[in-house]
Amino acid sequence: MRIFLFWNLNKKDDLTANIVSLANVYQIDVFMFAECVIPIHKILGALNIDSVSEYYYVPTNCEKIIIFTKFSDEFIAPVVESDRLTIQHLQLPGSLSILLAVTHLVDKQNWDEDSQNAECTVLADSIEEAENTVEHDRTILVGDLNMNPFQAGVVNARGLHAVMTRKIALERSRIVQEKSYKFFYNPMWSLFGDGTEGPPGTYYLRKSIHKVYFWNMLDQVLIRPELLPVFNNEDLSILDNDGVTSLATEEGYPNKNNYSDHFPIKFQLNI
Amino acid sequence: MTDLWPTDIQATDLIAPYTIAKEQGKLLGNRTKNLLVGRVRRIQPRNYDFGYIFTIESPPLSYQYRLFHFYYGVGLYPVTIEPDEAVKNEVFPDSDVITACSEDEFMEVLKKIFASEKTKHLITALLTQVQE
Numbered sequence: 001m002r003i004f005l006f007w008n009l010n011k012k013d014d015l016t017a018n019i020v021s022l023a024n025v026y027q028i029d030v031f032m033f034a035e036c037v038i039p040i041h042k043i044l045g046a047l048n049i050d051s052v053s054e055y056y057y058v059p060t061n062c063e064k065i066i067i068f069t070k071f072s073d074e075f076i077a078p079v080v081e082s083d084r085l086t087i088q089h090l091q092l093p094g095s096l097s098i099l100l101a102v103t104h105l106v107d108k109q110n111w112d113e114d115s116q117n118a119e120c121t122v123l124a125d126s127i128e129e130a131e132n133t134v135e136h137d138r139t140i141l142v143g144d145l146n147m148n149p150f151q152a153g154v155v156n157a158r159g160l161h162a163v164m165t166r167k168i169a170l171e172r173s174r175i176v177q178e179k180s181y182k183f184f185y186n187p188m189w190s191l192f193g194d195g196t197e198g199p200p201g202t203y204y205l206r207k208s209i210h211k212v213y214f215w216n217m218l219d220q221v222l223i224r225p226e227l228l229p230v231f232n233n234e235d236l237s238i239l240d241n242d243g244v245t246s247l248a249t250e251e252g253y254p255n256k257n258n259y260s261d262h263f264p265i266k267f268q269l270n271i
Numbered sequence: 272m273t274d275l276w277p278t279d280i281q282a283t284d285l286i287a288p289y290t291i292a293k294e295q296g297k298l299l300g301n302r303t304k305n306l307l308v309g310r311v312r313r314i315q316p317r318n319y320d321f322g323y324i325f326t327i328e329s330p331p332l333s334y335q336y337r338l339f340h341f342y343y344g345v346g347l348y349p350v351t352i353e354p355d356e357a358v359k360n361e362v363f364p365d366s367d368v369i370t371a372c373s374e375d376e377f378m379e380v381l382k383k384i385f386a387s388e389k390t391k392h393l394i395t396a397l398l399t400q401v402q403e
Contacts, residue, residue, distance in 0.1 A: 061336055061393055063357055082337035083356040121315045122324065126337065133333050158315065 002092075002271055003027055006102070006219060007264035008034040008144045015259060016046045018242040023047055023055070025243025026266060031068040034104035034144045040066065062086040064104040065143070079130040085123060087130040095271045096138060098227065099130055103143035116146065120153030120160050128182075137182065140269070141222040144262065148217050149186050162186035162222045169225045184222035187236050192217055198238045202263045204253040219265050227269065235268035286374050288343055288350040292325050295381055299327070306331060306401045307394060319351070320344045329397045336393055339384055348372055352380050357389040
């Protein structure tokens with residue numbers, strides 16, 4: 001069993017105590033951070049004070065993502081990388097090997113929706129390249145996609161092709177115009193809105209314009225059907241606390257003044 | 272059936288951006304005894320007829336880094352180049368859009384991308400690792 005956590009730190013330089021708390025309370029095995037400006041040595045030092053298991057920094061060529069693991073970096077190797085993406089092959093002894101793709105995609109402030117959708121096509125191609133390299137499809141994609149689960153880039157066959165039910169994903173692929181496209185399962189749909197425990201999304205934005213969603217699910221975990229046997233939906237959550245301290249305002253929104261404007265997402269794989 | 276096509280159909284003397292990038296990729300292979308190569312792959316274009324991605328790859332490490340994208344229309348030039356963000360910030364800090372209107376301009380852009388600190392660091396790191 002391995003526990004993963006992704007968090008966009010919103011360039012806050014004083015979240016080390018929260019990260020340590022997350023590590024201790026939730027027993028995180030793999031930390032993945034976007035918009036991290038905290039020096040790596042500072043996080044690593046804080047994580048490893050009084051820690052039974054030592055954390056390691058995973059060096060990558062992707063400046064946008066910082067990864068720490070509770071196991072040696074000899075078990076994790078990069079396969080495909082770019083400035084916004086790192087795809088790592090995780091091969092732990094006695095465990096199912098997986099591809100862990102971590103990304104921070106382009107934002108809505110600087111990129112229009114068509115361009116964001118096109119970036120998803122490039123991302124999907126990168127993932128397929130990595131899958132071809134390692135010769136398996138046990139892939140998990142996690143990160144700040146800067147898009148909601150219903151946006152075309154996430155849904156389109158020629159994009160990430162992420163669907164809202166296991167049943168559809170377990171068909172593994174579908175054919176459009178004679179070309180086959182592999183599915184991802186997107187469990188974030190199940191956490192959207194107030195019908196489940198936890199925050200209704202990972203990011204809140206209220207604006208005085210006609211079309212506004214208020215809650216957005218910008219941070220997502222997408223899972224290939226091959227990994228569904230080792231993933232349970234109840235092991236995925238949006239955290240509004242670090243185990244000790246609330247990361248939310250009194251109204252329940254991400255407390256962006258003191259912490260990040262994104263909530264972390266945590267999930268477990270039984271590998 | 273009468274052939275209605277003009278008799279002077281022929282390829283242009285222009286060298287396509289794809290060809291230039293592909294050749295540069297091969298040259299990286301030559302320089303590193305194929306421990307590293309540059310590869311060009313077609314991608315879905317955005318508002319253009321053709322789109323490609325240039326990656327630096329290490330076959331022994333089964334690793335690839337996506338260095339830049341480029342796009343162009345059927346006229347071949349101008350070509351729009353979207354480099355890695357760190358490369359762009361270093362080499363083209365004042366340009367929102369990087370455009371090359373000719374073969375020479377495209378080669379000049381590639382030269383700058385290849386000579387950037389990010390690219391050199393990447394190549395050095397990969398060569399070091401592959402030789403360990």
